[in-house]
Amino acid sequence: MVQQLTTGERQNALVILLCIFVVGLAMAALGGFDPFGVHGVVVMLYSGGIAALVMKHYYDPEPAPGRQSQYYDDPIKVAIAFSLAWAVFGMFMGVWTAAQLAWPDLAFDSGWSSFGRLRPTHTTGVIFGFGGNALIATAFHVVQRTSRARLAGQISPWFVLLGYNLFCIVAVTGYFMGVTQSKEYAEPEWYADLWLVVVWVTFFLLFLATIARRKEPHIYVANWYFMAFIVVVAILHIVNNLAVPISFARAKSYTIWPGVQDAMVQWWYGHNAVAFFLTAGFLGMLYYYLPIRAQRPIFSYRLSILSFWGITFFYMWAGSHHLHYTALPHWVQNLGMTFSVMLLVPSWASAGNALLTLNGAWHKVRDDATLRFITVAVVFYGLSTFEGSFLAIRPVNALSHYTDWTVGHVHAGALGWVAFITFGSLYTLVPSLWKREGMYSPALVEVHFWLAVTGTLIYVFAMWNSGILQGLMWRTYTQEGTLAYSFLDSLVAMYPYYIARAFGGLLFLLGAMVAAFNIWMTVREAPAAAEKQADIPDTGLAPGASPAPAE
Amino acid sequence: MPELFHRKIERTAIGFVIAIIAAASVGGIVEIAPLFTIHQTVEDTPDMRLYTPLELAGRDIYIREGCYGCHSQMIRTLRDEVERYGPYSLAVESKYDHPMLWGSKRTGPDLARIGGKYSDFWHVAHLTNPRDVVPESNMPAYRWLARTALDTGDLGLHLRAQQAVRVPYTDEMVANAAADAFGQAAPNSPFAAGVTQRYGEKTQVSAFDGVVPRLTEMDALVAYLQVLGRLTDAAYANTAAPQQAPNPTN
Secondary structure, eight states, rough: GGGGHHHHHHHHHHHHHHHHHHHHHHHHHHTTTSHHHHHHHHHHHHHHHHHHHHTTTSSSOOOOGGGGGSOOHHHHHHHHHHHHHHHHHHHHHHHHHHHHHHHHTTTTTTGSSSHHHHHHHHIIIIIIIIIIIHHHHHHHHHHHHHHHHSSSSSHHHHHHHHHHHHHHHHHHHHHHTTTOOOOOOOSOOOOHHHHHHHHHHHHHHHHHHHHHHHHSSOOHHHHHHHHHHHHHHHHHHHTTTTHHHSOOOOOOOSSSOOOOHHHHHHHHHHHHIIIIIIHHHHHHHHHHHHHHHTTOOOHHHHHHHHHHHHHHHHHHHHHHGTTTTTOOOOOHHHHHHHHHHTTTHHHHHHHHHHHTTTTTTTTHHHHHHHHHHHHHHHHHHHHHHHHHHHHHHHHHHHHTTHHHHHHHHIIIIIIIIHHHHHHHHHHHHHHHHBBSSSOSSSHHHHHHHHHHHHHHHHHHHHHHHHHHHHHHHHHHOOOTTSSSHHHHHHHHHHHHHHHHHHHHHHHHHHHHHHHHHHHHHHHTTOBOOOOOOOOOOOSSSSOOOOOHHHH | OOOHHHHHHOOHHHHHHHHHHHHHHHHHHHHHHEEEOGGGSSSOHHHHHOHHHHHHHHHHHHHTTGGGGTOOOOSSSSHHHHHHHHHHOGGGTTOOOOOOOOSSOOOOOOTTTOOOOOOOOHHHHHOOOOHHHOOOOOOOOOOHHHHSBBOOOTTHHHHHHHHHOOOOHHHHHHHTHHHHHHHHHTTSSSHHHHHHHHHTTTTTOOOOOOOOOBBBHHHHHHHHHHHHOOOOOOHHHSSSSSSOEEEEEE
């Protein structure tokens, strides 16, 4: 890792780490025993630990002069490791919180372990920890291979990756201490948000500079999606998190947005975190790893264009469907509903494009569990985008909103689509990155596949049942025209489903642990692949030999 | 057939980024900006009052503990919701909420109008262990709130930041934040009078957790729960089937 850096770069890395360490020190000194001060210590430990690693290898030999004619894969490898670690952590927190809903005393008698504080550790752990690191890994991989160019920086990829994980660590440790803005999927406080802006701008510049280096005249579809993911998440993050801290020595802040406007900004952010974090980026994965794994070109270039711009334009209108029948003005609700329904067209265009790509390769879907992961992901993408448009219709939303149906919908997308496409991509990426013949154990991939499918189905069916039942119980009237059920009746009816959902989640967690083990063993044990084609960037010297997927 | 226009865009990285920004900006601008300019978005209500420092501290505890993850504070304009929880919520009721806590999930019931429906004593017992009061409940127990003293030292800073986001706290309120927090939970103390003087006669001054001299996080959270839905009576005037605003004497 450090061996890939020249002495000058090692020095620069140490200077950056020292700056971060000093910021941490200042935070600790100013904040004292406030969570702000504790986070200062976290920042010091994190930057200090990495600086120790760099110093340990400071006098290692310089990298070979030919490194510029190689792809830069070290940060990708570390990102995969982070991603898997977060997956296990985040899913474990999910199982724990799910169990707390069925057995509420499954907590310690103190704040850190109560449901309200654990819930964001689950959502942040899986969305930003697992998903975010997988996105960084695949974005770095795909942009290099499809541009046939090395990443446009030596330290900046590390800065993006390690800085991003510092953000995740500060976020999650903050939740345990009760540090939260309460904005869903944007819980971290102002200083973590500021830090993420720095990291994200670096990510954007690095990505753009790498694309500018490309040896292909056209920018490949997958990169459109990664670019949209990076650019739009930046916009959303900045606008939604505008806040006034109570002091520069305290963690607490108040958002500048009041009441109804805050609700709109929050769900404009929240829904597009789904769109551009959990959809666009993962569609980028789909457009690269699906054709690679299936060995088939993408079915239609024009469908790719249609779905890309459809998603980029329509999604940003859809957020207000989270606020049907609320105090948000009716006209905004109508716009949100309309665009949510229209969104089905580009969504299904993507799903259809992916499924048609598999024509001629369906026998591989039967035999290859990795390709099956990707296929199931596409199916769940199609299902959950249909469900999303359906739930956004006002009268449907009257029933589903506030119930577990929403939770089921989110997990159909998060487990069935996001996690499946991620694992499919990782199983494709890991052997090629570490130059192995294949995964350590194809049988374990198969085991993981069935654990994940079973877990997802149990989870989603439990939540569909509980959500619809809950919604119906709330609105059932007796013949005398009074409400038939108390709220408590509806809660009591939920318990069996809460147990089922915790079990489904447990299966999914076990699958993720199998994946982590299998990937670990692939890196450690699997036999090296015979070099078939040189996997190197096009430097203009050697003939370009890297396999670029067809458009 | 002539070359697709798109073929040109996808040959320029900067152009592509600008196109993404353009396409993605429209929706947000059209839906958000008018919410600040269209006057009817938030109703005018002369009787809308501010959170007291104690209630604001309670609100911050509500946020800290993630209560919004399971409880909404937004009664929708649906018959069953109005009959179950009370008049539907108005935008003005969260006018001073930074952030709003409308919520998105009801693992527990809506709390938009919980204020005044139960006694302080009930709330304390319920928060200490929900299953003592509601055996079937799956809500976490919050015993430590009654053990933890409320940190009032920063309350002035909190009100100052609220001022910065345009909540109309006066400088006098900021200066007296800590004393008012204490006074609201100590009915017979010399500090109590200042609270109603600054925040209005309708402010509930009460020994929320039943213990006067020690101000705990339990006091603050109960004070907040008891004010929910009672910052203004506008919602009761607005509903087709008028209901009485709760006016308990605990």
